[in-house]
Amino acid sequence: MKFIKTPKKFYFHYPFIAAVIGTKTGDKVNLMSAAWHTQLSFEPPLYGVSISPKRYTYDLLKKSKVFSVNFLDFEYIETVAYVGGVSGKDVDKISAFEIPVINGRILDVPVLQEAYAVYECQLAEEVETGDHTLFIGKILGVHYNEKAFSGDKFCPNTEKISPILYIGNEYYMTVDSESKKHYPRKLAQEYIKDWKGEI
Amino acid sequence: MKFIKTPKKFYFHYPFIAAVIGTKTGDKVNLMSAAWHTQLSFEPPLYGVSISPKRYTYDLLKKSKVFSVNFLDFEYIETVAYVGGVSGKDVDKISAFEIPVINGRILDVPVLQEAYAVYECQLAEEVETGDHTLFIGKILGVHYNEKAFSGDKFCPNTEKISPILYIGNEYYMTVDSESKKHYPRKLAQEYIKDWKGEI
Numbered sequence: 001m002k003f004i005k006t007p008k009k010f011y012f013h014y015p016f017i018a019a020v021i022g023t024k025t026g027d028k029v030n031l032m033s034a035a036w037h038t039q040l041s042f043e044p045p046l047y048g049v050s051i052s053p054k055r056y057t058y059d060l061l062k063k064s065k066v067f068s069v070n071f072l073d074f075e076y077i078e079t080v081a082y083v084g085g086v087s088g089k090d091v092d093k094i095s096a097f098e099i100p101v102i103n104g105r106i107l108d109v110p111v112l113q114e115a116y117a118v119y120e121c122q123l124a125e126e127v128e129t130g131d132h133t134l135f136i137g138k139i140l141g142v143h144y145n146e147k148a149f150s151g152d153k154f155c156p157n158t159e160k161i162s163p164i165l166y167i168g169n170e171y172y173m174t175v176d177s178e179s180k181k182h183y184p185r186k187l188a189q190e191y192i193k194d195w196k197g198e199i
Numbered sequence: 200m201k202f203i204k205t206p207k208k209f210y211f212h213y214p215f216i217a218a219v220i221g222t223k224t225g226d227k228v229n230l231m232s233a234a235w236h237t238q239l240s241f242e243p244p245l246y247g248v249s250i251s252p253k254r255y256t257y258d259l260l261k262k263s264k265v266f267s268v269n270f271l272d273f274e275y276i277e278t279v280a281y282v283g284g285v286s287g288k289d290v291d292k293i294s295a296f297e298i299p300v301i302n303g304r305i306l307d308v309p310v311l312q313e314a315y316a317v318y319e320c321q322l323a324e325e326v327e328t329g330d331h332t333l334f335i336g337k338i339l340g341v342h343y344n345e346k347a348f349s350g351d352k353f354c355p356n357t358e359k360i361s362p363i364l365y366i367g368n369e370y371y372m373t374v375d376s377e378s379k380k381h382y383p384r385k386l387a388q389e390y391i392k393d394w395k396g397e398i
Binding site for chain 2: 001003004005006007008010011012013015017019036037038040041042043046047050069071074077078081082083084085086090091096097105106113117118127129130131132134136141143144146149152153154155158162163165167168169170171172173174176177179182183184185186187188189191192196
């Protein structure tokens with residue numbers, strides 16, 4: 001193992017799933033692709049997206065206080081990559097890339113029709129973290145492709161959908177659905193019982 | 200597309216890369232697996248991990264104020280899954296699962312020798328977000344397998360390593376390295392130029 005003190009840019013922790021963040025202020029709809037995002041709470045359901053102040057979405061989000069988080073199949077990789085390649089300051093991406101969008105059911109946010117899952121989020125908190133701001137949204141509604149999810153926790157069914165993963169440096173990939181393995185907690189618990197000599 | 204108001208538990212946004220969070224207080228070393236984590240800033244380099252107060256790591260982290268974030272190859276899926284299957288309150292996971300650990304170079308944190316990349320993090324901020332707390336760490340050093348990363352941004356080379364993705368419900372998978380596609384920004388920019396009739 002090599003060791004370095006913190007490098008300038010680094011993506012050791014990639015791949016991250018690529019999401020498309022949608023904002024709308026008045027008639028102005030904008031989309032950006034984002035890799036820095038995560039769930040933050042079940043109850044209330046909170047989702048965080050880290051955005052640089054350099055991004056156009058940052059300005060729009062500050063005004064609108066609502067946003068959508070859209071997840072697309074690898075089939076639509078071009079949409080996600082193209083949206084990430086130009087700024088909404090320079091062009092109306094929806095028109096230019098002919099992206100089908102409807103309005104949110106609960107909030108005034110763009111919902112991508114090509115997406116297999118979309119969160120409608122109301123801004124709950126902003127946390128400044130270094131050169132980015134973490135926008136924390138409360139999820140008020142979810143649009144989803146019924147065939148793409150299973151169980152009561154709505155886990156993606158990767159035989160039906162291929163999530164888009166961002167690996168850095170403008171490279172994208174998807175999952176190997178055949179690699180899927182089940183490791184129930186029970187296995188670990190039984191191992192420990194055995195190890196402790198209780199069996 | 201179906202629509203629901205926020206469900207109780209939901210993983211529409213999975214897969215997320217699985218990380219192993221390491222903490223140490225005195226002689227007590229503990230590991231937990233985590234899916235809710237993301238980069239938050241380049242300068243300073245900040246990394247956030249969302250942890251429930253129910254977790255043993257939560258208590259340890261509150262005391263130690265330092266932690267490690269470890270990324271392992273799919274080859275070590277058992278380590279990651281097992282670590283996620285039992286609590287450090289009940290068992291010393293390092294001993295039970297015979298996990299090779301060395302000490303951090305900069306901080307007093309466990310560094311997994313099986314990992315292909317490890318961040319040494321100093322707690323910079325805690326943000327309470329619903330039923331979890333986001334622990335934001337400043338990365339003070341990175342251990343990494345030289346062969347596994349390329350370029351000055353240290354992007355994972357998925358021909359050399361297979362990151363572990365968590366897809367929910369105790370299922371894990373990895374990437375399809377053959378699916379990798381390059382979408383340079385230039386492509387989108389040229390498309391827009393064309394669309395605007397500038398060519």
